[in-house]
Amino acid sequence: MFYLRSMARIKTDKNISRKDVIVTKAAALFREKGFKAASMRDLAEAVGVEAASLYNHIKSKTELLHELCFSVANRFTHKIDEIEAEPINSIQKVEKLLRFHIHEMINHYEEVYVSDREWKHLADPYLSNFQNQRRIYRKRFAAIIEAGIRNKEIKKIDAPTAVLIMLHAISGIESWHRSTQKIGAEELEENMITILVGGLVNR
Amino acid sequence: MFYLRSMARIKTDKNISRKDVIVTKAAALFREKGFKAASMRDLAEAVGVEAASLYNHIKSKTELLHELCFSVANRFTHKIDEIEAEPINSIQKVEKLLRFHIHEMINHYEEVYVSDREWKHLADPYLSNFQNQRRIYRKRFAAIIEAGIRNKEIKKIDAPTAVLIMLHAISGIESWHRSTQKIGAEELEENMITILVGGLVNR
DNA sequence: ATATATTGCTAACATTCGTTAGTTGTTTTA
DNA sequence: TAAAACAACTAACGAATGTTAGCAATATAT
The missing domain is CATH 1.10.10 (Arc Repressor Mutant, subunit A)
Structure with missing residues (x-):
């Protein structure tokens, strides 16, 4: 038949x-x-x-955005839980967090990018929840940097500004992905760490 | 009447x-x-x-986007023309360029943001032209950094990666604008310069 | 093998969108 | 002050969008 x-x-x-x-x-x-x-x-x-x-599988277009945004946000939240608990100094924590961001951006490019740039189109209450989760994440990141400043590991800088720079700098990996003449992923990672961590450390 | x-x-x-x-x-x-x-x-x-x-004043919705994107891109192109010609060292050139980006992002927030994030919606031939102009701009920026590396002013890093970090880091000023507890604009600028230039210089 | 649950299809809906036509009101020019 | 240019309005169009209803095909469980 x-x-x-x-x-x-x-x-x-x-x-x-x-x-x-x-x-x-x-x-x-x-x-x-x-x-x-x-x-x-x-x-x-x-x-x-x-x-x-x-529509046999999903509820709505917006549901797709929710799932993407929160699955990414949750991964970062879990990672910072983990890193905060580790017995290492502040610079090491920052570096670990940055490396995680870089890996996520390299390996889960599309999801992370969408979560970063398209969350505006979430509808409440998802929108508020998402913004809250991100705000809290950034505060925890800033707290790590502030601890490093108190220990003199890190330059006297405004911690929230430092966080803002780090997170956005990493989102620049988007350009790397779209680039035709890419350097290797490992080399990219090391360059980013060199510049970003190099900009923080107190000498 | x-x-x-x-x-x-x-x-x-x-x-x-x-x-x-x-x-x-x-x-x-x-x-x-x-x-x-x-x-x-x-x-x-x-x-x-x-x-x-x-529609008595404009041709189309897309025309609005063209105007915004190219007016921003042209300002950056003119600035790099100017800075390339100055008799100062590479680090100073980078710093000047960064300060210009920061000022633009602080003072012409909306236009610069739109140019940065919404250019995807341009239609050809504007799209290709815009992408070209940006690519060339980034290459010129990278060339300044490469010159600095050759003089040993700047760390041995991948220049395109450094450019990518700088440009995206500055676009993070978007978060500063939306923030409720903003530090002052001058303080923001100095912090950004400290971290970004600090990440480049060779010591 | 049959019954049931899944997953696909076509057709169509109500909205929203960018835009045009045609007209009326307002300002500038001669 | 009359004529011409400009800038606003109302009405409507065709296209595209997210989504639903109802039905057909396929897979799974009994």
Whole structure:
């Protein structure tokens, strides 16, 4: 028996739900075009399905953005939990945190980028929650730097400004990804650490 | 004589065209909501006029984006022309360029932000031109850093990576603007210079 | 093998969007 | 002051958007 028209399903490996496939494709699309400019029909095409079919797996377009933003934010929150508890000095904590940011930006580019740039399009209460979570994260990061300043490990600088510089500098890895003549990922990481940590340490 | 319905015109001072008023309001709106999410009806309301009336002064929504992006890009191009010609060392050139970026980001926040984040929505040939202009600018910036490395003024680092860090770090001033507890603009500037230049210099 | 749950499809909806046409009111020019 | 230029308005268009309803095909469980 054969069918004139076959309904090809979204391909999934074990342990990867169809929803995960959609979320992943959404990240790539939102990164490329921006959340607002990316249409559900674009996403459907990327997934290989009709637009309406997506709604068997997801609740709404905004839900995709929630999932992306919070999965990224939660990873950073867990990491700073971990690092705060370690018995190392402030500069080492900053360096560990920066390296984590760099790895995330290199390896989960699309999601991290979307979370960074498109969170504005979240709707309340997600919007407020997200902003809160980020604000708290930055405060904890700043607190690590302030501890380093008190120990004289770190220059006397405004800690929130330092945090702002670090986080945005790392988001510049976006340009590296789009660049045609990329240096290696490890070299990129070492250069970033050299410049950023070098700008903090007290000598 | 009086009118039941009055047609209030867009207010203009001398030397400020109605188009300039629209472009300025567009910058604020595009910054707040993003280019795609900001509608012409939103813009009309901000200007105090009906949406259709805008088209007596502008050609299209995209034209607004062109004007914003290129006016910003041209200011940076002119500045680097100027700085390249000065008889000062590389670190001083970098510092001057950074201070210019910081001033622009502080004083022309909305336009610079829009140019930085929303250029993706330009259409060709503007898109290609813009990307080209930015690429060339970054190369010239990198060349200044490379000269500094050759003179041993600057650490041995990958110059394009350094440029990427600097430019994105400065775009972080966006967070400063949105922050409720802002430090002063001068203090912000000095902190940024301390950290960024401090990360470059060879000691 | 049959029943049930999934997942796909087509068609269509209500909105919103950028933009144009045509007109009226207001300012500037001759 | 009349004519010409300018800038506002109302109305509407066609296209695109997110989403729903209802049905067909496929996979899974009994």
